Amino acid sequence: MDVSIDLGEQQSHGWLKNLDDDGRVRRTGTVWTASAHIITAVIGSGVLSLAWAIAQLGWVAGPVVMILFSFVIYYTSTLLTDCYRTGDPITGKRNYTYSDAVHAYLGGMKVKICGLIQYLNLFGVAIGYTIAASISMMAIRRSNCFHEKGHKNPCHISSNPYMIIFGVTEIIFSQIPDFDQIWWLSIVAAVMSFTYSSIGLALGIIQVVANGGFKGSLTGISIGSVTQAQKIWHSLQAFGDIAFAYSYSIILIEIQDTIKAPPPSEAKVMKKATLFSVAVTTIFYMLCGCMGYAAFGDRAPGNLLTGFGFYNPFWLLDIANAAIVIHLVGAYQVFCQPLFAFVEKWANRTWPDSKFFAKDIRIPLGSTRSYKLNLFRLVWRTAFVVITTVISMLLPFFNDVVGLLGALGFWPLTVYFPIEMYIVQKKVPRWSTRWVCLQILSLACLVISIAAAAGSIAGVVNDLKIFRPFKSGY
Template identity: 85%
Template sequence: MTDNGGAKFYSQDSFAPIGLSIDLGKQQSNGGFECFDDDGRTKRTGTMWTASAHIITAVIGSGVLSLAWAIAQLGWVAGPVVMVLFSFVTYYTSALLSDCYRSGDPISGKRNYTYTDAVHAYLGWMKVKICGYIQYANLFGVAIGYTIASSISMMAITRSNCFHKKGRKTPCQISSNPYMIIFGVMEIIFSQIPDFDQIWWLSIVAAVMSFTYSSIGLALGIVQVVANGGIKGSLTGISIGSVTQTEKIWRSLQAFGDIAFAYSYSMILIEIQDTIKSPPPSESKVIKKATLLSVAVTTIFYMLCGCLGYAAFGDEAPGNLLTGFGFYNPFWLLDIANAAIVVHLVGAYQVYCQPLFAFVEKWAYRTWPDSEFITKEITVYKLNLFRLVWRTGFVVITTVISMLLPVFNDVVGLLGALGFWPLTVYFPVEMYIVQKKLPRWSTRWACLQMLSVGCLIVSVAAAVGSIAGVVSDLKVFLPFKTSY
């Protein structure tokens, strides 16, 4: 590395120090350079609490607001049961995945920095390519979903104020496009944060915001139930008559996808684990505690928000509890809740996109190691021109696609369905089987395979229901002309 006029030029190994030996880390430590880990990278500082913040930021996303609608499709019996099952599967497979962070010894084994690194280490090149396509396509889709969700929340603030001033019968039609552009501009700015490890503060802010709007939705649900004088809803969900039998089936399947999306974060678990400081204790033990805490907290919130939303509105539960205007008053409290959603989604967007950013940049560094455009860092502003151009382009593309497809519930369901089985279940199960060398047809092997097949069936069914919903919505919504 050389310094020239305030800029640094990095060698290829500086950006991908995977090849550095453990001896180098020891030598640096003995020589007084104690700011490096055993792999030569800058010393990690993450804890169970920062990891929990990252997970909660990823898990308690905008998906929580669709859970009342999801339970309305399934009813009081199936709704909560499905939610608990998804939480159990997510925690269990996340625990399997966390053991794959290091190959070999859980304390000193080779680190797998990303989800795809872990798949490569245990399952080989063919499956790592498949995994990579699925993971990064899903991360790309999440960016689109969060852009749509944030614009809906920003519009909800404007609409609630309009209803407050002019009355509920006023149309108050608003275009979503300006709000998507506003969100895109914010993400262009925050996307210049170089590394996942440096957004810990943004994750903490986002986690606080998620609890804020979830708590407001919870409180408003309780108030509405009291005002109704009882609990609404039925054991089997929305009844035939309110919707056709075919719509009932599609909506029920889509509800599975919505719940799956609400628990979707496994695709970035390894990246979160890679921020945890070096053992002892092992990173896997720390991330398991963080996962248990996060999934338990989010499940409680999900059950309360989803069930109380359904209890408050019954079959008429809106697709987005705080922006579908099940609630109208107090309008200022709704404004606070929706502002909290926007702040949360700004952080959640980064939590999901940073692994994708890192993948593309790592590939570019290795492909063109002598290009100043790619390797040159301006230290005064901590700015890299390639990072600036490529990340800005990424945000612009996701924003434009969001304008083309501004439907929240169906996009959420489709993303959840497409990402749940392969990333949350299949790859963690297969890696665990290889790591533990489980004999084929043994009891544990058979149980894990049955879990995987069962989740595959659920994912396919949810994807079919969500696609049907998207097709139906596109008959109403026009690209770039959608208003609410």
């Protein structure tokens, strides 16, 4: 029988109407859902360290560095969006993940290096978000303690129970099978990110008014209040904090893979989402970071809403920190779903006949709905969350971990691979003006990444001198 007739009959019965050109379930994402995913990934816990970062750099360098990072992120992201399809931007072969794109354009050892860096970074982000969420949960307890017992009471609280609570929550949400099924979680998380960022901004403005003017200096914390070595290390770490605050390139291709098929091309939609998201994010970052620095000057806390530069109104701080926790529950999933999917696809390819890896157990959720439970997914994702939670309990240093993650992921994933793929895709001649400019940009970002990593490692080393594992108290 003619295959085309079969296909026509199937389409007439609606069998293929819900499939895309690659045979997968039809994608339904839009510029707004993509923007929600990006904002969820970008406006994360990193925004809370920006006041501290600007305090290290001062009124001149702080905002300038932040704007430069936003331009670099936006530019390299536009290069990366064109790599979603190989060849024609509308009919070319899809690259479902960042690693797929690198494989299609660069190949060889670079694919393994990229995959290793990407998934290690996603693993690190899970740790960073666990730390940040536990600190915010602790801050709710401490703000109520300060309200009842006074600001001079130390209100010491261990972070470990809160990390466990967050971990249990993530075990439950991590059983959502696919990335495209968490769009609603991203929208909730994006709303939460605007909520706590707005509260932080409002409290900063109120504090500036109460102070009668802006605090801070053109060059940041002066030598004297800190040693010369501390000034250097902290300034370098500030670069890592800002880089982390903008980090989302590692999941850009995965977000783009949720956008509905052309026309217009997924790249055009993603570029609009990227422009909107980076612009909104930068405005928020500038306002939150600068107003936090203006409010506290050199004493800007490492975490704006949990460092207790603010004590009142305590209920508003509680709302802000609750919003942070809800946001991080969603952001954790946005970042970890690509890693979950990678391991599960590898396991299915390696053991295709194993029921443990391939079989789904149908669990009825009502008369019309059911949930497909996969045993391997249950075991592997639970183990992942448990491991990240334990490591978070061993290294609960918010600022240092954030700076280190930002530094390690910034150059290779945000700059180097997008530029190299663009050069191959557009066949940019070696030693041409465009090629030289791209290489200069890549080299400059490499230097920044190395310097920021060094500053963050120095901070971790200092923290470890006085830290006792599993006995952290604040």
